[in-house]
Amino acid sequence: MELRKWVGMAALATSLLLATSAVAAQDTEYVDPCLDASATATEAPAAPADNSDVSFSIILPNPRGDRSFIDSAAAGAERAIAELGVEGTIVETAGVQEHDAAIRRAVQDEPDLIITIAVDASTIEEIVDEFPDQNFAAQETFFFTPVDYPNLALTTILTHENSYLAGIAAGMLSRTGIVGSVGGLDTPGINLFIVGFEEGVHAACPDCQTLRSYVGDFSDPVTGKEQALALYEQGADILYQVAGRSGEGVLEAAAETGNFAIGVDSNQDDLYPGSVIVSAMKRVDNAVFGFVQSVVDGTYTGGTANYGMAEGYAGLSWDVGVCSRTFDEYGPEDMAAELPAVRAAIDEARAAILAGDIVVTNALEEASS
């Protein structure tokens, strides 16, 4: 007991020291781009191009309203229809049982592109194989064995780099020096997030301790919450959730215990204002828009591609474009005061990653090599 207290205080001292040094290192005042009038000024929407001869259908895996990637994908499709002037059909399905029939029905209309979101790999493979003249694009689908079809464009959004940035925020803001992650399953796809995050934590706070736990399920908020409570009990004060709906339990636990969490995939800062520091976002909307753009430009090709922070497919909810400032407003004052310094450090790390000076471990690549 006594020992733990000492360790806690030592960690607190180091983190405070680090935080102050980070502020001190910042000679020039940090200018928040989101508060900069020129950046947030609404641009006059460009007149939509007329590409009405280009058509696409997008099959959503569930009805809209998930506050996550489905809504994001639909938003991307709507933006493509509005900005590119293409003909688009957005199809919501009620679940796995309707995916196959909906895709097959879409094929009958012969659109230039059929985009599927989080449809099972075997379903896609079978259909792509059966209709070689139809172009497909798949997002949020994970293939175990790499596939290469000329009529299937497959993008994976790599999230290790933006997780690293979230890790920097956690490392700088942690008071106890213990930061945890709650994953859905112990798979390479999930560890991609967690490994990147932990590297970010250690970069910002070399003495910080990182904890991990896995829920074993992506749709079990109750277990997610219990595991979060256990990690908070072990002294963690910031948790990164990478557990789908189970992760909503983590956010809830943060709000209940007065601790903090980091959201994932979509902007979750507003789910529990003041408890969610930032969210590591997957920009599925940009991916969908990119697919449609590639058809309009005539650059569509099949094959697998990885996109990440460099292409704008992964980022933080603090970034320009989303500009979430919920934690500034609702978070504790002492932490909110540190945010400009945190953002400056993140911008620096982002530049270093994009320049190749910092290389974040890609757990997916490690698993397959």
Place this chain on the structure above:
Amino acid sequence: MSEQTGIRRTLETIGVALLAIFLGLLASSIFVIIAGSNPVDAYQRLFCEGFGAKGCQTFGDLLIQTVVDEDTGESQAVFSLFYGEGGHKLALILERATPLILTALSATVAFKAGMFSIGMDGQFVLGALAAAFLGYWLPNQIYAIAGITDPELAPEGLKTIMHILMPAACLGAAMIVGAFYSWIAGFLKVKLNINVLISTIILNAIAVQFVGYMVNYPLRSDMNNIARTARIDDTAWLIPFNRGLFANADIEWFSGSRLGVGFIIAVIAAILVWYFLYRTTKGYEQRMVNGSPLFARFSGIPSSRAMLRAMLISGALSGIAGAIEVIGVERRIVDGFAGAGSGFDGVLVAILARESIFGILFVAPFFAGLEQGAINFQFGNLPRQLGNIIIAFIILFNSMEYFLRNRIAAIWRKRHVLSSPAAPAPTEASS
């Protein structure tokens, strides 16, 4: 019942069904208008998406469609039922209707014996699980015994034998599992007089959860983000028409559909069930139990045995439905798979068909078509919720059959009060 009244009753039933559909469409027009669409456009879309050929736009297109030849630019009228360019929607509908026919037969057999069992969902998923497991496990065992490491290199003779035995084994196992699971509810009713409706609801929940567990844990084949079992071996596959029977004929009508032998099995099952119920003593016993089990027992009918037999047959039919969905369509169980819900939809189909065996053969595709049409509403940029509202209204008005029939009968009597003595009073329909 004379031949003439039989035909009259059939026509009357069809007339009432059409009237109910019309009234359902009329009532749902309110919602279509609220949603800002034109009802006629919406209904044309619903029926074209459900039953039409490619390019179907209007109600007329459902019957005769004008097709423009791409090469010559000439247009010609074709009978749209046979116009299969790019795959006919009916092929998709019949694929979806296959499990519905079997589960509706299952419900009918139970209902006819006075057992209000709605356990089709549970029997269906357990049958599917049995088939999904045997579909890959059994061939693997055989390959192992025969010392074959690569199934591709198995001798043709062995493969041919397995192609006959494996689907039969899967279907047989699913029948046994389904029958046993249904028998539990029957046993509870006969021995302990526990309400079948309640026991089957509970048994459904247990089966669905159990299958969910099995798919997510013991039988999970890989770490795919949606849990699934291993794919069945090719020798256990009931190959769809467009890949098997007509693979070389290149019939576009079937394109994109996994309609196959399963559909033929379902139709044969319907004929067998009809023969059993209306042409055999045991079937007669089962129907007699329905009215009054006590009276049946006094008449020398072993009512408990008849009820249990009905439950066994009912369960076996649902089990087959699940097996066909796995070995004929999906080839594996994916968590929350397509067939889930077929059990309950089958109960609806059975009720809509007024427990008539041959009615089921028409109602099941109609139901599947409406469901598909509602989902595909979105391809006309109409909201899918609207499609579901229309379906609900059609079902609602169909369930008012008794009321509609009596109204019509009353009007009929008034008009023909001089020419005919009296219209026949509604009696229990005999298929």
